[in-house]
Amino acid sequence: MIVHHPEDEFLLSLAAGRLPAGQAVVVQAHVESCGHCTERLSTLEAVGGALLERAEPHPLSPDLLAATLQRIAGVPPEPASTSPTPATAPAGTWLPTGVTWPTSLRGSKVTPWRWIGPGRRFSRVQLPHDPEATLFLLSISPGRSLPRHRHEQLELTQVLCGAFVDERAVFGPGDFDQAGPDVHHEPMVQPGQVCVCLTWVEGRLRFDGHIATAIARWTGV
Incomplete structure (x- = not known):
């Protein structure tokens, strides 16, 4: 639900x-x-x-x-289609079985998953119509968390699969999360399934710990 x-x-x-x-x-x-x-x-x-x-x-x-x-x-005609085709993830993009690639990401370029800590990976998403947008996929294993952090400005997250919990609520598959500068949290993934999220960030994430801060600078998050 x-x-x-x-x-x-x-x-x-x-x-x-x-x-x-x-x-x-x-x-x-x-x-x-x-x-x-x-x-x-x-x-x-x-x-x-x-x-x-x-x-x-x-x-x-x-x-x-x-x-x-x-x-x-001057616009070339689109090829005729009898029925809409579902969007497919770019080659090499891993998603858990049964997870649907969002149609809104059709035509996007996605980097390979990059390690950012035990049980944590992220992938950059480049939109064809706005390549500078700060958009990425985040994958975190059950029982792992994203280190405690604040947000400089706005962050929007759509949970594609799995679930995470923080001080505010539990966010499960299909849930939408809006976090601003007033949110200071450590999202923890619930048991059972890896949690994959599509996230857009305005500004930077400000992590509490030195190691997480160094990794954030290395990845540009």
């Missing part, structure tokens, strides 16, 4: 196309796995469409239509 969801401001910004790319793919990854947020997003999109229809019209530039048609003509 999915318990933790994005706040409405994220869904509203996603519906309006205003979310930065890194945030958008994490929020969209949650929506893909959550029926409640899929319905909520559809409602917000419908409301936005209704408001747009009622908005006062404004005159457009005389050459706008010609310029738009010219741009459309």
Whole structure:
């Protein structure tokens, strides 16, 4: 059961196309796995469409239509498809059996898993439309934790599989976590299954320990 969801401001910004790319793919990854947020997003999109229809019209530039048609003509047609194909993880990207690769990451480049401590690995994700976004996959084994840390700014996390617990709550498969500068925690993975998360970070993580800080600087997290 999915318990933790994005706040409405994220869904509203996603519906309006205003979310930065890194945030958008994490929020969209949650929506893909959550029926409640899929319905909520559809409602917000419908409301936005209704408001747009009622908005006062404004005159457009005389050459706008010609310029738009010219741009459309320059876009190659997409190949015909009878049914949507599910997104697949890039070659060499390991995920536990049964875990679905988020469609929002379609076309992304992913680095091989890198060791950052016993039972802990991470992988950089590079988006085709925003290669500078600080986005990564984090894999932590049962019983292991991410060392205690704070956040400089905002961090968004979507749990793809497994579960972790901190001082706030338990976050299981499909759950969404938003952590800001007020959060000081040590996420501990629950027994049973490795926990894999998709995470976007604004700023840096500030670890309490010297070893964790050195590893963070080495990996650029």
